[in-house]
Amino acid sequence: MKLVLSPEQRHLREAVRAFLASASPLPKVRDGYDPQVYARLNGELGLSGLIIPEEHSGAGAGMSDLAVALEETGAALLPGPFLATTFAAIALTRVPDKELLTGIAEGRIAATLDGTEVSYDGSAVRGTLAQVLSGMETDVLVAPALTGDGPVMVAVELAGPGVTRTVxxxxxxxxxxxxxxLDGAPARVLGPRPEGGILDRLCVAVAAEQLGVMRASLEAIVGYAKIRVAFGRYIGSYQGVKHKLADMHCKLEQAESIVRYAAWAADESPAELPEAAALAQAYVGRACFEVARDHLLLHGGIGYTWEHDAHLFYKRAKADEVLLGPPRNHRARLAQLLEL
Known part of the structure; x- marks a missing residue:
């Protein structure tokens, strides 16, 4: 097991961090999705094709490398369909489709994945998907479908006929x-639905983003504690603040170890992945929200104003915490896997 980043991964982290600091700083995040930033992210860094095999124009990297990139996009609160496209790419590596994988790797296609099962009659699909991640910003939906011959994975053009999208x-x-x-929307069968492994990798991907949110939240409040003066003293000198910051740091350190282990398991030890993925969401999801919440509270009155960036981290942390189901679901799954 290797929990320390390699030199190549450190270079990747620095490249993504520098790009996002320049192209998508926090003040710009409030404006929402910028297609030009997304195009540059793929054109200059090739992030959308990071885990896509080389034969489909990707980099052929593993989950450990993807986790490094997602940590940085999480810390920058990158808007847009990058996480959704990553989800789709993870699924497509288990159900390979040359057209979609190449399009994603080249930055021509933004895709999303939804776990809601739809019905497929041989040419079209029908069903209602209540909450599709980046559903208005993506081109293709990848979803499971039930047919007379068994479960399959299908791809649907979201701008095509028979598709109604509501923000x-x-x-x-x-x-x-x-x-x-989806009401008679044309669809293309990608292949049989994989037995397992996709959800585990999605858990690792979200945990990596949550790790970035935690790190950025802690860095922000530590910086603020060094300059904010109350009652003639820097607030960072008060015992209550120091203890809270120490607790937040401990949560971050534990989360980093869990994420690194889960990403390693995805690449090197598939047998350990289910437990590692369940642990990642059971612990990191809640820890991320707690760090973001305390980071907001320690900013005091200014942290409660809508204009402050603390709200952005708080909301991303809560949204990520329940994105793949609440932590109690992952704790129950972990307990089942451990036969507790």
Missing amino acids: LETLDITRGQARVV
Whole structure:
């Protein structure tokens, strides 16, 4: 097991961090999804094709490398369909489709994945998907479908006929969701539905983003504690603040170890992945929200104003915490896997 980043992964982290600091700083995040930033993210860094095999124009990297990139996009609160497209790419590596994988790797296609099962009659699909991640910003939907011959995975053009998309009002203003109704929408079968492994990798991906949110939240409040003066003293000198910051740091350190282990398991030890993925969401999801919440509270009165960036981290943390189901679901799954 290797929990320390390699030199190549450190270079990747620095490249993504520098790009996002320049192209998508926090003040710009409030404006929402910028297609030009997304195009540059793929054109200059090739992030959308990071885990896509080389034969489909991707980099052929593993989950450990993807986790490094997602940590940085999480810390920057990157708006838009990057996480949704990552979800789709993870699924497509288990149900390979040359057209979609190549399009995603080249940045021509933004895709999303939804676990809601739809019905497929041999040419079209029908069903209602209540909350599709980045449903208004993506081109293709990948979803499971039930046919007379068994479960399959299908791809649907979201701008095509038979598709109705409705924007949802979400807690996290940096990442949209949509209600998608499929009523006779043309679809293409990608292959049989994989037995398992996709959800585990999605758990690792979200945990990596949550790790970035935690790190950025802690860095922000530590910086603030060094300059904010109350009653003639820097607030960072008060015992109550120091203890809270120490607790937040401990949560971050534990979360980093859990995420690194889960990403390693996805690449090197598939037998350990189910437990590692369940642990990642059971612990990191809640820890991320607690760090973001305390980061907001320690900012005091200014942290409660809508204009402050603390709200953006708080909302992303809460949205991510329940994105793949509440932590109690993952704790129950972990307990089942451990036969507790």
